[in-house]
Amino acid sequence: MRVLVVEDDRDLNRQLVSALTDAGYAVDAAFDGExxxxxxxxxxxxxxxxxxxxxxxxxxxxLEQWRRSDRKMPVIILTARDRWSDKVAxxxxxxxxxxxxxxxxxxxxxxxxxxxxRASGHAKSDIECGPLRLDTKTAxxxxxxxxxxxxxxxxxxxxxxxxxxxxxxxxxELVEHLYEQDFDRDSNTIEVxxxxxxxxIPPHMIKTVRGLGYRLSQAADET
Amino acid sequence: MKxxxxxxxxxxxxxxxxxxxxxxxGWVIFVGIRHEVHAAFDTRIDDFLKQVLNDAEENSEDGPxxxxxxxxxxxxxxxxxxxxxxxxxxxKPADTRRSRSLAGDNLPLPSEHGVEPNETEKRWSNLAGPxxxxxxxxxxxxxxxxxxxxxxxxxxxxxxxxxxxxxxxxFRTRVIQGLAVAGVALLxxxxxxxxxxxxxxxxxxxxxxxxxxGHASKxxxxxxxxxxxxxxxxxxxxxxxxxxxxxxxxxxxxxxxALKTPLAVLINEARSDASPxxxxxxxxxxxxxxxxxxxxxRARMAARIGVIGRVTEVGPVAESLxxxxxxxxxxxxxxxxxxCPPGARFQGERxxxxxxxxxxxxxxxxxxxxxxxxxxxxxxxxxxxxxxxLEIWVDDDGPGLTAEQLLEPVTxxxxxxxxxxxxxxxxxxxxxxxxxxxxRFELTxxxxxxxxxxxxxxxxx
Numbered sequence: 001m002r003v004l005v006v007e008d009d010r011d012l013n014r015q016l017v018s019a020l021t022d023a024g025y026a027v028d029a030a031f032d033g034e035x036x037x038x039x040x041x042x043x044x045x046x047x048x049x050x051x052x053x054x055x056x057x058x059x060x061x062x063l064e065q066w067r068r069s070d071r072k073m074p075v076i077i078l079t080a081r082d083r084w085s086d087k088v089a090x091x092x093x094x095x096x097x098x099x100x101x102x103x104x105x106x107x108x109x110x111x112x113x114x115x116x117x118r119a120s121g122h123a124k125s126d127i128e129c130g131p132l133r134l135d136t137k138t139a140x141x142x143x144x145x146x147x148x149x150x151x152x153x154x155x156x157x158x159x160x161x162x163x164x165x166x167x168x169x170x171x172x173e174l175v176e177h178l179y180e181q182d183f184d185r186d187s188n189t190i191e192v193x194x195x196x197x198x199x200x201i202p203p204h205m206i207k208t209v210r211g212l213g214y215r216l217s218q219a220a221d222e223t
Numbered sequence: 224m225k226x227x228x229x230x231x232x233x234x235x236x237x238x239x240x241x242x243x244x245x246x247x248x249g250w251v252i253f254v255g256i257r258h259e260v261h262a263a264f265d266t267r268i269d270d271f272l273k274q275v276l277n278d279a280e281e282n283s284e285d286g287p288x289x290x291x292x293x294x295x296x297x298x299x300x301x302x303x304x305x306x307x308x309x310x311x312x313x314x315k316p317a318d319t320r321r322s323r324s325l326a327g328d329n330l331p332l333p334s335e336h337g338v339e340p341n342e343t344e345k346r347w348s349n350l351a352g353p354x355x356x357x358x359x360x361x362x363x364x365x366x367x368x369x370x371x372x373x374x375x376x377x378x379x380x381x382x383x384x385x386x387x388x389x390x391x392x393x394f395r396t397r398v399i400q401g402l403a404v405a406g407v408a409l410l411x412x413x414x415x416x417x418x419x420x421x422x423x424x425x426x427x428x429x430x431x432x433x434x435x436x437g438h439a440s441k442x443x444x445x446x447x448x449x450x451x452x453x454x455x456x457x458x459x460x461x462x463x464x465x466x467x468x469x470x471x472x473x474x475x476x477x478x479x480x481a482l483k484t485p486l487a488v489l490i491n492e493a494r495s496d497a498s499p500x501x502x503x504x505x506x507x508x509x510x511x512x513x514x515x516x517x518x519x520x521r522a523r524m525a526a527r528i529g530v531i532g533r534v535t536e537v538g539p540v541a542e543s544l545x546x547x548x549x550x551x552x553x554x555x556x557x558x559x560x561x562x563c564p565p566g567a568r569f570q571g572e573r574x575x576x577x578x579x580x581x582x583x584x585x586x587x588x589x590x591x592x593x594x595x596x597x598x599x600x601x602x603x604x605x606x607x608x609x610x611x612x613l614e615i616w617v618d619d620d621g622p623g624l625t626a627e628q629l630l631e632p633v634t635x636x637x638x639x640x641x642x643x644x645x646x647x648x649x650x651x652x653x654x655x656x657x658x659x660x661x662x663r664f665e666l667t668x669x670x671x672x673x674x675x676x677x678x679x680x681x682x683x684x
Binding site for chain 2: 009011012015019053074079080081082084085090091092096097098100101102103105118139174222
């Protein structure tokens with residue numbers, strides 16, 4: 001799951017990136033409006049955290065331009081301006097949620113999770129697929145109630161598949177959503193991680209759909 | 224016209240002018256004409272005297288002849304007021320000759336009343352004549368005959384003074400009538416002039432009232448050149464007033480932004496640490512946050528004082544808030560009902576109405592099970608003393624509050640329920656803003672069992 005953080009305050013940006021990385025997301029950071037707009041316009045993010053008072057291009061304008069060019073990813077506005085007139089302006093520009101500064105990181109992370117779930121159509125904070133269960137609050141995966149030990153990359157891959165379970169996910173889509181922008185995108189690494197995951201969960205759950213990609217499914221049907 | 228008004232001043236000065244000048248003018252005319260009428264009368268009497276003398280001079284070697292050619296028939300009518308008389312001064316009063324109109328009476332003579340002759344040797348006087356008439360008499364001393372036969376006579380002619388006085392009285396009546404009509408006409412014209420002349424001022428008054436009630440933002444219209452500078456100054460003042468307020472708000476917003484980001488950094492940094500210092504930092508930073516919020520609100524409210532009235536339609540504000548909340552509470556699939564008549568307009572800032580309704584609707588959405596409703600109504604008081612109010616109810620079908628909670632006053636920062644996220648400032652901000660507009664804010668139980676927030680605000684008329 002990829003997250004874009006657009007925030008001009010370097011300290012706050014660093015804190016956000018580290019908190020989101022700790023929560024298991026692939027995070028890109030932008031420090032001004034133009035950079036943020038470019039990244040959001042070219043990369044497929046699952047959630048964007050957007051500050052409104054940005055140098056070069058105002059956050060609200062960035063959001064409006066994304067929505068005009070049909071970028072539909074969930075956007076959480078982060079701002080010190082917490083009056084309702086500002087909130088309405090942000091929501092009208094196309095924001096999905098609104099967090100006022102100063103905020104508590106846990107609350108922001110909860111909002112990010114909520115937007116992820118909402119985007120993939122899950123109503124609860126736990127996502128289940130057969131014996132597998134992802135607790136989005138704690139970023140933990142359990143198999144039949146037993147915790148599954150995963151590396152950060154393995155977790156991201158499994159979490160993405162769980163969010164989109166019962167759907168074929170292409171290799172390109174996985175690469176785009178799992179790695180930061182400047183990550184070396186050798187698609188072979190996906191196959192390596194799929195192989196590792198198959199050793200930690202019932203191997204039949206991750207099916208290879210030839211020529212299309214992978215599908216996480218609870219049914220033990222034919223390949 | 225009001226007691227202390229420009230219109231009354233102008234009218235009174237113009238009226239005083241009319242009341243003083245017209246009588247003086249009338250008096251001057253009247254005196255002049257009366258003098259002329261009297262002079263003409265005297266000339267006529269004098270002409271008759273010359274005629275009498277002329278007649279009497281004919282064959283006057285041994286005394287005057289009896290004048291018999293007096294042209295005016297009035298000298299033949301008894302007590303007509305027109306008389307002549309020739310009276311010998313040296314004895315033999317029986318020789319006195321009189322006009323027939325005297326009917327044997329004696330004509331009173333100025334010489335008998337001690338009147339001195341003027342430079343033409345004539346004596347003029349108004350005397351009581353026969354039949355209680357006041358007559359104007361002219362008398363001269365003339366010598367008829369020559370040598371021993373010469374005799375001195377008092378020759379007098381009289382005319383009725385009443386005749387000239389009637390004329391003068393008639394003229395006086397006409398002067399008074401004419402001047403009275405002119406005076407009334409002038410006063411009416413003055414009234415019209417004052418009204419017409421001061422009309423732009425009353426238009427300006429209406430314009431200012433429109434600004435006050437928020438129907439206009441500046442003084443419009445083509446005003447006369449004398450008050451156009453005033454109009455321009457007023458508009459400039461209004462504009463600068465608005466700019467000052469805007470600038471104050473911008474500074475407040477900038478301050479918020481400038482302080483809140485470092486605070487967010489501090490809080491987050493301290494959270495990743497478990498030391499006592501970090502705990503202290505978090506505690507103090509939280510306190511700073513609430514202090515900043517408190518004083519930002521105060522600053523916003525202070526900036527509001529003295530702002531010239533603005534009008535905000537409730538409908539569009541509620542619609543945009545509901546649109547935003549539908550996105551924020553998408554999963555709950557709440558149904559929002561909005562009942563807002565077109566006349567429901569708030570006398571105040573749009574941002575303030577948004578703040579109040581936003582907090583109320585946000586709270587309602589947070590707690591509602593399925594429905595949130597906003598009803599607005601304009602309450603015009605019948606006697607007009609209580610003013611006009613805008614009532615807004617925001618109801619939800621959530622759990623509501625207990626009777627004790629409803630009784631507790633809404634105070635800043637205290638959250639009525641601590642289990643849902645939020646700053647806890649929502650209701651107290653609403654209450655503060657409502658009081659700031661001398662309105663009211665109450666929490667009651669809604670018909671659906673949830674919370675009903677009732678907001679009373681000034682209505683824009």
